[in-house]
Amino acid sequence: xxxxxxxxxxxxxxxxxxxxxxxxxxxxxxxxxxxxxxxxxxxxxxxxxxxxxxxxxxxxxxxxxxxxxxxxxxxxxxxxxxxxxxxxxxxxxxxxxxxxxx
Numbered sequence: 001x002x003x004x005x006x007x008x009x010x011x012x013x014x015x016x017x018x019x020x021x022x023x024x025x026x027x028x029x030x031x032x033x034x035x036x037x038x039x040x041x042x043x044x045x046x047x048x049x050x051x052x053x054x055x056x057x058x059x060x061x062x063x064x065x066x067x068x069x070x071x072x073x074x075x076x077x078x079x080x081x082x083x084x085x086x087x088x089x090x091x092x093x094x095x096x097x098x099x100x101x102x
Contacts, residue, residue, distance in 0.1 A: 003053035010060040019043035075081035
């Protein structure tokens with residue numbers, strides 16, 4: 001599942017939990033990346049549109065960790081994002097055994 005698909009899947013989970021996901025450009029860099037808030041009684045997850053899809057997924061996943069998700073179908077591919085803000089971590093390099101040098 002690619003980053004854009006993860007954003008869509010997490011947004012669908014948010015909708016089932018009663019939260020709207022809004023991806024909009026933030027006017028000030030100091031505003032942060034986004035998160036869960038309440039606007040006029042409505043739960044909203046605000047996400048800075050200037051972020052890449054992977055970072056957007058992280059913001060949404062972290063915010064979803066603050067919501068009650070019992071009874072909501074969460075796809076296995078995005079479950080790792082909930083509360084942590086990141087998916088499965090894959091090594092960037094292939095590890096090899098160390099060899100002893102004399």
